[in-house]
Amino acid sequence: MTQSDVNRSAFLKDIRRVVIKVGSAVLTTGEGLNPDAIDRLATQLSALRDRNIDVVLVSSGAVAAGRQRICERTRQCNKEYGDMASRQAASAIGQGRLMHDYDEAFAKHGKVTAQVLLTRSGLKFRDRFLNARNTLERLLEWGAIPIINENDTVSTHELEFGDNDTLGAMCLGLTGADLFVNLTSADGVFDRNPESNPDARAIPVIEDIASLDIEAMCDGKTNVGTGGMYSKLRAARRAAQLGVPTLIVSGKGAFDIPAALDGAERGTLVLPESKTVSSKKFWLAYHDDPSGSIMVDKGAANALLTKGKSLLPIGISAVEGCFDRGALVFIKDPDGEELGVGLTNFSSNELERVKGRRTSELADIIGPTSFDEAIHRDNMLLDAAI
Incomplete structure (x- = not known):
């Protein structure tokens, strides 16, 4: 599991572009933004730029x-922000303040910042994704430091990234970063939740993250909350x-981020997989939440997993x-285990009518189609980390 x-x-010596995600627990105190944390972050990211490392x-x-x-302007310091409208309104007020503080902190080091607000729907369509890229x-060619956040003011629950760990991972494919x-x-x-297990051990290197049961390590994904260690390991x-x-x-x-990039034994290094996916497959698998599931028989599951085949209606x-x-949609085996995800060529209603049927029968059932596959292998990612 690990390799120390x-x-x-x-x-890490050849890193040329890095996406850095920082959460509220690092940036804020009980009163609001922590100016010391923002200054430290700006100083260290500026040092990376001075090494000709692109920073997002x-x-x-x-x-x-x-x-x-x-609180400062109205003295209403005990407001509740549990509902979406309140959080979106607070974000609308705070985005300008946050960017102002970042802009001033980076300006001390002669660096220019750029605000980039994204929504999941903005990355859902390939042309918009490529335009954002x-x-x-x-911006990176110009030497600017893009500061990305979700556009909370217009996001709905269905279109939220869910947490900035997820957004950070999406930005890897968006920017072509290598760290x-x-x-x-x-x-x-840690190998277990240190809050409930005092003898939990730190993990310096994770060699094969796919082999980890991250839900067990984090006491279940529903208990760690948005932005907890579960979402970081999934990202x-x-x-x-x-x-x-x-x-x-x-x-x-x-x-000390520069020291960590120089090889200092800080935190946990998660190694990449030897067999990687394309940027396009990464995008199609993680740009949206699955809308449903397709159950396949044993023969189809075997063809997908061992032969790299597309999914045909006869195997559904x-x-x-x-x-x-x-x-x-999810692709599931006969036991309900998730094999992966893919973009379906047919609606759920059409699939109900053609499931288990041969390709030669499709035209008679739902009319002429320009494709035979329910999900083409080029539009499928097996073993997706949903």
């Missing part, structure tokens, strides 16, 4: 900044599939959910 003798400095920052903190602003590429640094309040990853698993290593390292106190045994053509 990896030469970190040799492994995925930052939380807008809601906390909004709460702080409301081109914009970020130009993901996830700054957290913990000193890396690292996705990065590994893309061929990108992840550093999960403490961003509290006197953290059941359909769950209601979805249109082009939707992202």
